[in-house]
Amino acid sequence: MARLLLRGFDIRKGYLNTAAQGQLIDDLRPILKAAPLFRPVTPSGKEMSVRMTSAGAVGWVTDRSGYRYQSRHPKGGAWPGIPEMILNIWRNLASTERDPDCCLINYYNEGARMGLHQDKDEADFSWPVLSISLGDDALFRIGNTTRGGKTESIWLNSGDVVLMGGPARLAFHGVDRIRHGTSKLLPKGGRINLTLRVAH
Template sequence: MSEPIRQKGFVIHPGFLDRAAQVKLVARLREVLAIAPLFTPRTRRGPMSVRMSAAGKYGWISDTRGYRYDTQHPDGMTWPAIPDEVTAIWEAVSDCPRAPECCLVNWYGEGARMGLHRDEDEADLTCPVVSVSLGDEGLFRMGNVERGGRTKSIWLKSGDVVVMGGAARLAHHGVDRIRFGSSTLLPNSGRINLTLRVVT
């Protein structure tokens, strides 16, 4: 694991998870998705390119009525518990006394992206958002609190962890594209991104 990289308030931990830890985590996530399958969120502009699920007390729902945290999967089941391996990452890097209440599971297939956005629907903004990358590399863009202005980008690799707290807590960020097939972690390629957050 390399020394953390700090850019625009974002703290990036390259190689935080070694290959064995990544393989184990993917196996645990398969258990999560067996209970709460991936679904395609929709916005008023149409379906998102990223598929999604969650673990923890809350998940994130987006449909024609808007977006919100919810205690149930769109199919009606409660979300499965956050795996211990994921909680351990939060405890190691977040510097937050509270436990995460939500772990979003985003799956990026070929051509998927995530536009610049802010995570601002949580009640306690003193708690960071922690992001974990698994699988194919993703071009992560770091922006500013206000929309617009100069941004910086970095390719996140499998096993990298990003902490968005302090000055970066309300900063815009997104994933412009992935290098499909750049990792052998997932049998059919693609990228999994976990984001941990305190909701209430």
């Protein structure tokens, strides 16, 4: 495992080995069955290219009403609990004081991307955001705490974990593209990104 610090982003390359990645995918299967992936719409009405769902006490959603955390899936059911293995990654790297309220699950298929954005729908920015990459490689772009200016990019591979805290907590970041077929972890290809957040 290699550790990189890029603009305050704490990047743990190869944090999860192949067996651990496979176990995480197994842990996610019942979550995706109970709370199916959906394609969200931004408040402006634009459909996002990623599909998403959540686990935890609350899930992050977006629709015409805005960006927010809510206690139920858009189809009405409660979000499933966050698997213990995922919580242990948070406890090992982020905090033993408090577990996250939300594990946002984003699925990127070929052609999906995520524009530069800030994670700012949480009540307390002193808690970090933890990101886990599974599946195909993703070109991760890191910006500044304000829009504009120079950005830097790094390829994230399956098993990489990124901790966004401190000065990096409100930095703009996004995913420019997926290198489809670079991982055999998901039977149909694509990338799953898990982000753990303290929402309230």
